[in-house]
Amino acid sequence: MVCLAILAFSLPHGFAGAGPSAKTGSKPAPVPAAAGPAGVRPNELGRLLILEYHLIGAPEAEWRRTPANFRKDLQLLYDSGYYPAPLADVVSGRLKVPAGKTPFVLTFDDSSQGQFRYLQEGERLVIDPQSAVGIMEQFKKEHPDFPLTATFYVLPAIPPKLRLFGQEEHIGRKLQYLAEHGYEIGSHTYWHQNLSKTDDLGVQKQMALANQAIQSYVPGYPVQSLSLPFGVHARNQVLEHDGEYQGIRYHYTSIVLVGSGPAPSPYAAGFNPYRLERIQAGDTAWGPGAYVERFRKNPALRFISDGDPATVTVPRAEAAKVGKLPPGMKLRRSIESGTGGRRELGL
Numbered sequence: 001m002v003c004l005a006i007l008a009f010s011l012p013h014g015f016a017g018a019g020p021s022a023k024t025g026s027k028p029a030p031v032p033a034a035a036g037p038a039g040v041r042p043n044e045l046g047r048l049l050i051l052e053y054h055l056i057g058a059p060e061a062e063w064r065r066t067p068a069n070f071r072k073d074l075q076l077l078y079d080s081g082y083y084p085a086p087l088a089d090v091v092s093g094r095l096k097v098p099a100g101k102t103p104f105v106l107t108f109d110d111s112s113q114g115q116f117r118y119l120q121e122g123e124r125l126v127i128d129p130q131s132a133v134g135i136m137e138q139f140k141k142e143h144p145d146f147p148l149t150a151t152f153y154v155l156p157a158i159p160p161k162l163r164l165f166g167q168e169e170h171i172g173r174k175l176q177y178l179a180e181h182g183y184e185i186g187s188h189t190y191w192h193q194n195l196s197k198t199d200d201l202g203v204q205k206q207m208a209l210a211n212q213a214i215q216s217y218v219p220g221y222p223v224q225s226l227s228l229p230f231g232v233h234a235r236n237q238v239l240e241h242d243g244e245y246q247g248i249r250y251h252y253t254s255i256v257l258v259g260s261g262p263a264p265s266p267y268a269a270g271f272n273p274y275r276l277e278r279i280q281a282g283d284t285a286w287g288p289g290a291y292v293e294r295f296r297k298n299p300a301l302r303f304i305s306d307g308d309p310a311t312v313t314v315p316r317a318e319a320a321k322v323g324k325l326p327p328g329m330k331l332r333r334s335i336e337s338g339t340g341g342r343r344e345l346g347l
Helices: 067-079 087-092 132-142 168-180 200-217 288-297 316-321
Strands: 049-053 082-084 102-109 118-121 124-127 151-154 184-187 225-227 242-245 248-251 254-260 276-280 311-315 330-336 342-346
Touching (some): 049 288, 067 132, 087 225, 124 132, 168 184, 168 200, 184 200, 200 242, 200 248, 311 316, 316 330
Parallel strands (some): 049 276, 102 151, 151 184, 254 276, 311 330
Antiparallel strands (some): 118 124
16 A cells, blocks of 8 residues: 555555666675575575655654654664665566675655755755655665665656655756666656556556656656556556557556565566565564564575575575576575585586
8 A cells, every 4th residue: 555644645555666776886796605694595586575665754653654763674674684675686686685685675655755855054955864865875874885775656746845755946856866876766657546547548648647757857767667556456457567658658677566575586486577565664563674573583485695696596495486587697506415514506
Protein backbone atom coordinates (compact mmCIF):
# COMPACT_ATOMS: atom_id res chain seq x y z
CA MET A 1 0.00 0.00 0.00
CA VAL A 2 1.07 3.49 -0.58
CA CYS A 3 0.32 6.29 1.82
CA LEU A 4 0.01 9.90 0.72
CA ALA A 5 -0.60 11.52 4.08
CA ILE A 6 0.90 14.66 2.59
CA LEU A 7 -2.21 14.88 0.45
CA ALA A 8 -4.44 14.73 3.53
CA PHE A 9 -6.05 11.43 2.62
CA SER A 10 -5.38 7.76 3.36
CA LEU A 11 -4.87 5.14 0.75
CA PRO A 12 -6.32 1.64 1.10
CA HIS A 13 -4.06 -1.25 1.96
CA GLY A 14 -3.09 -3.32 -1.06
CA PHE A 15 -0.55 -5.94 -1.98
CA ALA A 16 0.64 -6.43 -5.00
CA GLY A 17 14.06 -0.48 -11.53
CA ALA A 18 16.04 0.04 -13.31
CA GLY A 19 17.84 3.29 -13.72
CA PRO A 20 21.39 4.48 -13.32
CA SER A 21 23.55 2.74 -10.75
CA ALA A 22 25.40 4.59 -8.04
CA LYS A 23 28.66 6.09 -9.24
CA THR A 24 31.59 3.92 -8.30
CA GLY A 25 34.94 5.07 -9.75
CA SER A 26 37.17 2.27 -11.01
CA LYS A 27 35.94 -1.29 -11.48
CA PRO A 28 36.32 -3.21 -8.21
CA ALA A 29 38.57 -6.24 -8.15
CA PRO A 30 36.84 -9.53 -7.26
CA VAL A 31 37.02 -10.28 -3.56
CA PRO A 32 37.80 -13.83 -2.45
CA ALA A 33 34.74 -15.69 -1.21
CA ALA A 34 34.35 -15.35 2.53
CA ALA A 35 32.00 -16.60 5.17
CA GLY A 36 29.02 -14.43 5.99
CA PRO A 37 27.26 -14.12 9.37
CA ALA A 38 28.11 -16.80 11.90
CA GLY A 39 30.39 -18.54 9.39
CA VAL A 40 27.66 -19.04 6.78
CA ARG A 41 29.18 -19.58 3.34
CA PRO A 42 28.16 -17.67 0.20
CA ASN A 43 24.63 -18.34 -0.97
CA GLU A 44 23.60 -16.12 -3.85
CA LEU A 45 20.20 -17.79 -4.08
CA GLY A 46 19.18 -16.35 -0.70
CA ARG A 47 16.62 -13.59 -0.38
CA LEU A 48 17.31 -9.87 -0.06
CA LEU A 49 15.52 -6.81 1.28
CA ILE A 50 14.01 -4.02 -0.82
CA LEU A 51 12.95 -1.46 1.78
CA GLU A 52 9.95 0.83 1.26
CA TYR A 53 9.79 4.31 2.81
CA HIS A 54 7.19 7.05 2.47
CA LEU A 55 7.13 10.11 4.71
CA ILE A 56 10.22 11.14 6.70
CA GLY A 57 9.25 13.36 9.63
CA ALA A 58 7.54 13.42 13.00
CA PRO A 59 5.79 11.83 14.72
CA GLU A 60 6.42 8.19 13.90
CA ALA A 61 3.38 6.64 12.23
CA GLU A 62 2.37 3.77 9.97
CA TRP A 63 3.55 5.56 6.83
CA ARG A 64 6.04 7.94 8.46
CA ARG A 65 9.55 7.25 9.75
CA THR A 66 11.23 9.82 11.95
CA PRO A 67 14.72 11.00 10.95
CA ALA A 68 16.15 9.35 14.08
CA ASN A 69 14.50 6.04 13.23
CA PHE A 70 15.64 6.20 9.61
CA ARG A 71 19.22 6.65 10.88
CA LYS A 72 18.61 3.73 13.23
CA ASP A 73 17.55 1.57 10.29
CA LEU A 74 20.72 2.45 8.38
CA GLN A 75 22.91 1.71 11.40
CA LEU A 76 21.20 -1.65 11.94
CA LEU A 77 21.81 -2.64 8.33
CA TYR A 78 25.43 -1.51 8.50
CA ASP A 79 26.10 -3.34 11.78
CA SER A 80 24.36 -6.51 10.55
CA GLY A 81 26.46 -7.05 7.43
CA TYR A 82 24.15 -5.60 4.79
CA TYR A 83 25.41 -3.61 1.83
CA PRO A 84 23.55 -1.02 -0.29
CA ALA A 85 22.90 -1.92 -3.91
CA PRO A 86 21.22 0.07 -6.68
CA LEU A 87 17.93 -1.47 -7.76
CA ALA A 88 19.32 -1.49 -11.31
CA ASP A 89 22.11 -3.85 -10.21
CA VAL A 90 19.66 -6.26 -8.58
CA VAL A 91 17.46 -6.34 -11.67
CA SER A 92 20.38 -6.85 -14.06
CA GLY A 93 22.08 -9.40 -11.78
CA ARG A 94 25.27 -7.35 -11.95
CA LEU A 95 25.76 -7.02 -8.22
CA LYS A 96 28.95 -5.56 -6.82
CA VAL A 97 28.76 -6.58 -3.18
CA PRO A 98 31.75 -7.47 -0.96
CA ALA A 99 32.20 -11.07 0.14
CA GLY A 100 30.08 -12.06 3.11
CA LYS A 101 27.66 -9.14 2.73
CA THR A 102 23.94 -9.14 1.90
CA PRO A 103 22.66 -6.60 -0.64
CA PHE A 104 19.68 -4.41 0.19
CA VAL A 105 17.83 -1.68 -1.71
CA LEU A 106 16.29 1.57 -0.44
CA THR A 107 13.17 2.93 -2.14
CA PHE A 108 11.03 5.99 -1.41
CA ASP A 109 7.50 6.56 -2.70
CA ASP A 110 5.56 9.82 -3.29
CA SER A 111 8.47 12.36 -3.43
CA SER A 112 7.41 14.20 -0.25
CA GLN A 113 9.42 17.10 1.12
CA GLY A 114 10.80 15.16 4.08
CA GLN A 115 12.63 12.91 1.65
CA PHE A 116 14.58 15.80 0.12
CA ARG A 117 14.47 19.36 1.46
CA TYR A 118 16.65 22.38 0.90
CA LEU A 119 17.26 25.00 3.60
CA GLN A 120 18.44 28.57 3.10
CA GLU A 121 21.41 29.43 5.30
CA GLY A 122 22.23 33.04 4.54
CA GLU A 123 23.14 33.11 0.88
CA ARG A 124 23.82 29.38 0.86
CA LEU A 125 21.37 26.62 -0.05
CA VAL A 126 22.00 23.39 1.88
CA ILE A 127 20.36 19.99 2.06
CA ASP A 128 18.32 19.61 5.23
CA PRO A 129 20.27 17.16 7.42
CA GLN A 130 16.94 15.85 8.76
CA SER A 131 15.67 14.89 5.29
CA ALA A 132 16.28 11.40 3.92
CA VAL A 133 18.85 12.60 1.37
CA GLY A 134 20.64 14.64 4.05
CA ILE A 135 20.71 11.67 6.40
CA MET A 136 22.05 9.33 3.71
CA GLU A 137 24.73 11.78 2.59
CA GLN A 138 25.95 12.24 6.16
CA PHE A 139 25.88 8.50 6.83
CA LYS A 140 28.04 7.92 3.75
CA LYS A 141 30.59 10.44 5.04
CA GLU A 142 30.72 8.65 8.37
CA HIS A 143 30.79 5.19 6.73
CA PRO A 144 32.77 5.44 3.47
CA ASP A 145 32.54 1.65 3.07
CA PHE A 146 28.73 1.90 2.81
CA PRO A 147 27.84 3.56 -0.53
CA LEU A 148 24.20 4.41 0.13
CA THR A 149 21.90 5.00 -2.80
CA ALA A 150 18.13 4.82 -3.29
CA THR A 151 15.36 4.89 -5.87
CA PHE A 152 12.89 7.76 -5.50
CA TYR A 153 9.49 7.12 -7.08
CA VAL A 154 8.18 10.59 -7.83
CA LEU A 155 4.78 12.15 -8.51
CA PRO A 156 4.91 15.06 -11.01
CA ALA A 157 1.21 16.03 -11.16
CA ILE A 158 -0.16 16.10 -7.62
CA PRO A 159 -0.93 19.57 -6.18
CA PRO A 160 1.81 22.26 -6.14
CA LYS A 161 3.95 22.37 -2.98
CA LEU A 162 3.42 18.62 -2.63
CA ARG A 163 4.69 17.27 -5.95
CA LEU A 164 8.34 16.43 -6.63
CA PHE A 165 9.61 16.95 -3.08
CA GLY A 166 7.42 19.92 -2.26
CA GLN A 167 9.56 22.98 -3.01
CA GLU A 168 8.50 24.29 -6.42
CA GLU A 169 11.47 26.61 -6.79
CA HIS A 170 13.92 23.74 -6.27
CA ILE A 171 12.34 20.90 -8.29
CA GLY A 172 14.90 21.00 -11.09
CA ARG A 173 17.81 21.35 -8.70
CA LYS A 174 16.66 18.36 -6.66
CA LEU A 175 16.06 16.02 -9.58
CA GLN A 176 19.39 16.98 -11.13
CA TYR A 177 21.14 16.41 -7.80
CA LEU A 178 19.69 12.91 -7.53
CA ALA A 179 20.66 12.03 -11.10
CA GLU A 180 24.20 13.37 -10.62
CA HIS A 181 24.85 11.75 -7.22
CA GLY A 182 24.07 8.12 -7.95
CA TYR A 183 20.42 8.02 -6.94
CA GLU A 184 17.68 6.73 -9.23
CA ILE A 185 14.52 8.61 -10.21
CA GLY A 186 11.62 6.25 -10.82
CA SER A 187 7.98 6.75 -11.73
CA HIS A 188 5.02 6.51 -9.36
CA THR A 189 2.78 7.45 -12.32
CA TYR A 190 1.73 10.98 -13.21
CA TRP A 191 -0.71 11.59 -10.33
CA HIS A 192 -0.89 8.32 -8.36
CA GLN A 193 -3.56 6.79 -10.55
CA ASN A 194 -5.09 3.48 -9.49
CA LEU A 195 -4.22 1.61 -12.69
CA SER A 196 -7.02 -0.92 -12.27
CA LYS A 197 -9.55 1.91 -12.59
CA THR A 198 -8.47 3.29 -15.95
CA ASP A 199 -8.39 1.91 -19.49
CA ASP A 200 -5.36 1.01 -21.61
CA LEU A 201 -5.03 4.57 -22.92
CA GLY A 202 -5.20 5.94 -19.38
CA VAL A 203 -2.45 3.60 -18.20
CA GLN A 204 -0.15 4.66 -21.02
CA LYS A 205 -0.94 8.32 -20.40
CA GLN A 206 0.11 8.00 -16.75
CA MET A 207 3.46 6.44 -17.64
CA ALA A 208 4.33 8.61 -20.61
CA LEU A 209 3.44 11.93 -18.99
CA ALA A 210 5.32 11.04 -15.81
CA ASN A 211 8.46 10.30 -17.82
CA GLN A 212 8.03 13.45 -19.87
CA ALA A 213 7.71 15.57 -16.72
CA ILE A 214 10.86 14.08 -15.17
CA GLN A 215 12.81 14.57 -18.39
CA SER A 216 11.69 18.20 -18.60
CA TYR A 217 13.91 18.79 -15.54
CA VAL A 218 16.63 16.23 -16.38
CA PRO A 219 16.78 16.04 -20.19
CA GLY A 220 17.37 12.55 -21.56
CA TYR A 221 17.10 10.88 -18.17
CA PRO A 222 16.25 7.15 -18.58
CA VAL A 223 13.28 6.49 -16.29
CA GLN A 224 13.37 2.72 -15.96
CA SER A 225 11.47 1.69 -12.83
CA LEU A 226 7.86 1.98 -11.63
CA SER A 227 6.24 1.77 -8.22
CA LEU A 228 2.62 0.69 -8.59
CA PRO A 229 0.21 3.12 -6.87
CA PHE A 230 -1.71 1.29 -4.13
CA GLY A 231 0.15 -1.86 -5.24
CA VAL A 232 -2.65 -2.45 -7.75
CA HIS A 233 -2.01 -3.79 -11.26
CA ALA A 234 -3.50 -2.57 -14.52
CA ARG A 235 -5.87 -4.92 -16.32
CA ASN A 236 -3.28 -5.17 -19.11
CA GLN A 237 -0.09 -5.61 -17.13
CA VAL A 238 2.16 -5.35 -20.18
CA LEU A 239 1.25 -1.66 -20.38
CA GLU A 240 2.70 -1.12 -16.93
CA HIS A 241 6.18 -1.39 -18.39
CA ASP A 242 5.88 -0.91 -22.16
CA GLY A 243 3.68 1.45 -24.15
CA GLU A 244 3.23 4.78 -25.91
CA TYR A 245 1.07 7.87 -25.54
CA GLN A 246 1.02 10.76 -28.03
CA GLY A 247 4.35 9.67 -29.46
CA ILE A 248 6.02 9.33 -26.05
CA ARG A 249 7.31 5.78 -25.61
CA TYR A 250 8.26 4.28 -22.26
CA HIS A 251 9.97 1.08 -21.15
CA TYR A 252 10.55 0.05 -17.54
CA THR A 253 12.86 -2.77 -16.55
CA SER A 254 11.44 -3.20 -13.03
CA ILE A 255 8.24 -2.73 -11.06
CA VAL A 256 8.10 -2.70 -7.26
CA LEU A 257 5.02 -3.75 -5.31
CA VAL A 258 3.64 -2.75 -1.91
CA GLY A 259 4.87 -5.12 0.76
CA SER A 260 5.10 -7.71 1.81
CA GLY A 261 8.24 -9.80 2.11
CA PRO A 262 11.85 -10.27 1.02
CA ALA A 263 12.63 -10.36 -2.70
CA PRO A 264 14.05 -13.47 -4.38
CA SER A 265 17.58 -13.55 -5.66
CA PRO A 266 17.94 -12.22 -9.21
CA TYR A 267 19.64 -15.54 -10.00
CA ALA A 268 16.66 -17.66 -8.92
CA ALA A 269 14.56 -19.40 -11.54
CA GLY A 270 11.32 -17.52 -11.88
CA PHE A 271 12.76 -14.17 -10.74
CA ASN A 272 10.35 -11.56 -12.09
CA PRO A 273 11.61 -7.95 -12.18
CA TYR A 274 8.03 -6.76 -12.70
CA ARG A 275 6.82 -8.18 -9.36
CA LEU A 276 9.41 -7.14 -6.79
CA GLU A 277 8.17 -7.34 -3.22
CA ARG A 278 9.27 -4.78 -0.65
CA ILE A 279 9.53 -4.48 3.14
CA GLN A 280 7.59 -1.53 4.56
CA ALA A 281 9.70 0.52 6.98
CA GLY A 282 8.65 0.59 10.62
CA ASP A 283 9.15 -1.14 13.94
CA THR A 284 6.66 -3.89 13.18
CA ALA A 285 6.65 -7.67 12.93
CA TRP A 286 7.07 -7.24 9.15
CA GLY A 287 9.54 -4.31 9.20
CA PRO A 288 13.26 -4.18 8.37
CA GLY A 289 14.38 -4.94 11.93
CA ALA A 290 12.15 -7.99 12.12
CA TYR A 291 13.57 -9.42 8.89
CA VAL A 292 17.14 -8.70 9.90
CA GLU A 293 16.47 -10.70 13.06
CA ARG A 294 14.79 -13.56 11.14
CA PHE A 295 17.74 -13.78 8.79
CA ARG A 296 20.11 -13.75 11.76
CA LYS A 297 18.31 -16.75 13.20
CA ASN A 298 17.97 -18.45 9.80
CA PRO A 299 21.07 -17.36 7.85
CA ALA A 300 20.54 -19.99 5.14
CA LEU A 301 17.59 -17.88 3.92
CA ARG A 302 19.76 -14.81 3.37
CA PHE A 303 21.65 -13.83 0.22
CA ILE A 304 25.37 -13.92 1.05
CA SER A 305 27.71 -12.55 -1.61
CA ASP A 306 30.80 -14.41 -2.80
CA GLY A 307 32.43 -11.04 -3.56
CA ASP A 308 33.02 -11.79 -7.24
CA PRO A 309 30.72 -9.91 -9.67
CA ALA A 310 31.53 -12.46 -12.39
CA THR A 311 30.39 -15.57 -10.50
CA VAL A 312 27.26 -16.83 -8.76
CA THR A 313 27.93 -19.19 -5.86
CA VAL A 314 25.15 -21.41 -4.52
CA PRO A 315 24.95 -24.53 -2.34
CA ARG A 316 25.28 -27.62 -4.50
CA ALA A 317 21.88 -28.89 -3.36
CA GLU A 318 20.26 -25.67 -4.61
CA ALA A 319 21.91 -25.54 -8.04
CA ALA A 320 18.79 -26.73 -9.86
CA LYS A 321 16.95 -23.62 -8.62
CA VAL A 322 19.23 -21.24 -10.52
CA GLY A 323 17.67 -19.51 -13.52
CA LYS A 324 19.28 -18.01 -16.60
CA LEU A 325 22.36 -16.00 -15.65
CA PRO A 326 23.48 -12.73 -17.24
CA PRO A 327 25.90 -13.19 -20.15
CA GLY A 328 29.45 -13.97 -19.09
CA MET A 329 28.64 -14.96 -15.50
CA LYS A 330 29.84 -18.31 -14.17
CA LEU A 331 27.85 -20.50 -11.81
CA ARG A 332 29.64 -22.19 -8.94
CA ARG A 333 28.22 -24.74 -6.57
CA SER A 334 29.78 -25.00 -3.14
CA ILE A 335 30.11 -28.19 -1.13
CA GLU A 336 30.58 -28.08 2.62
CA SER A 337 33.15 -30.62 3.77
CA GLY A 338 32.99 -32.54 7.03
CA THR A 339 35.70 -30.36 8.55
CA GLY A 340 33.84 -27.10 7.90
CA GLY A 341 35.82 -26.28 4.83
CA ARG A 342 34.48 -25.84 1.35
CA ARG A 343 35.16 -26.87 -2.21
CA GLU A 344 33.79 -25.11 -5.27
CA LEU A 345 32.85 -26.79 -8.52
CA GLY A 346 32.02 -24.96 -11.72
CA LEU A 347 28.77 -26.01 -13.38
